[in-house]
Amino acid sequence: MRVMVMVKATKSSEAGEMPSEQLMTEMGKFNEELVNAGIMQAGDGLKPSSEGVRVHFSGTNRTVTDGPFIETKELVAGYWLWNVKSMDEAIEWVKRCPNPMLEDSDIDIRPLYEMEDFAEWDPSGKFSAHEQQLRDTIAMRGSVVNPYLFFGGRCEEALKFYKKTIGAQVGMVLRFSESPDQAPECMLQSGFENKIMHSDFRVGETLVLASDGCDDKSANFDGFRLALTIGSPEDATRCFNALADGGTIDMPIGPTFFSPCYGMLTDKFGVGWMVMVPGEEPAPE
Template sequence: MKVMVMVKATKDSEAGVLPSQELLTAMGEFNEALVDAGIMEAGEGLKPSREGARVHVNGKDRTVTKGPFIETNELVAGYWIWKVSSLEEAIEWVKKCPNPMDEASDIDIRPIYDMEDFKDVDTDGKCQDQEEALRHTIAMRQAQVNNYLFFSGCCDDALAFYQTHLGARVDMLLRFNESPEPMPEGMLPPGYEEKVMHCEFTIGDMTIYASDGCGDEGEFAGFNLALTIDSEEQARQVFDALADGGTVRMPLEKTFWSPLYGQVIDKFGMGWMVMLPPVE
């Protein structure tokens, strides 16, 4: 079951009094224990009600009232979302919680409805299907998508090249002979033991994954990496570097979407679209 654990507001929290360093540390350690136990799914502190608003709903009417609100004992100053086996387990965890305030405080525990609770109302299951679809959409919108490049044996050379000409930063690199588990027999070509099994590098604000793969992975096809640079001088310098030993597919020139845009395949077979940002 899931529960929301709510730290009720106090006079000090509504006044915006921040917790002490000692209390922050204690709460941090408690949160670590929750995470280690696989219980905590979310948790945040809330600013005083004077920085919020309340919307009163009456039929089609909506009345907005700006904070602060006077019912301090009814307000929430922070919350957790926990996944526990029972209300009793949640109670035991709350008993272990440091006092989240520097004064007497209350912590409420409320079970969260599950769609199973509405089965007598949602008799055809349509609402449950909608809920599951929404959860999937939310999960996918929070997912991360990264390019994964296979350099067929020349990953080290490509990384050195991108570090020199594109300011790439290698954040992590693992070679096949450093794998925590041995590679299956016959999977690697001879001499590939010191090749790159996996690495992560950053160009600008983009993180790229790369590997030498397990041999000839074929050509990069069907996509390009788009590189937007603010400076025309730097864009031309980068384009020329990528073109050295590579192939220019479209020279840098003005387009309707960019003051300067060009396409080039570098000497490792990677396609790039180099451009300036559009003029606003």
């Protein structure tokens, strides 16, 4: 079951008094225990109501009132969202929590409604399906798509090349011989035991994943290109020429109708690149 655990506001929290270093340390340790136990899904502290607003609904009318709000005992100063087995488990965790305030304080635990609670009211499942669709949409907005390149035995050479040519920052490098789970004999080509099973490198804000694959036939970069966007024509040209060293220039770099500097190449590992400078944004009408 999911529960919201609400830390009620006090005079000190409404006054904006910050917690002590000791309390921050204790709360940090408590949150770490919640995370490690797989219970905590979200949690944050809230600023005083003096920095908030209240919207009152009356029919079609909406009235906005600036804080602060007088009834401190009705306000919330922070919250967690937990996934627990039962209310009893939630209570036991709250009892272990350090006092979150400088004075006496209260923490409320409230179960969240789940869609099964509305089963009798929603016999067709129409509203449940819509809510699930919204949850799926929210979940995917936090997802990331990263390119994963297989170099057929040349991954280490490629990492060094991209580090030199475009300033790639190499992160994790894990070889097949270092893997906790050894690959089946029939899967790994002979001589690949010390090849790179998994690695990553960062170019600007993009994380690229890379591997040697399980054999020398795994390198196949048909059907896509990596688009490298750089701020100036000078830097774009420098990176273009560096990446093209030992490879093939598919379209010389130069001005186009959509970019002041754009070119396409295939590097010596067979990876296709588009190197470009962003074009000017169209003027608003």
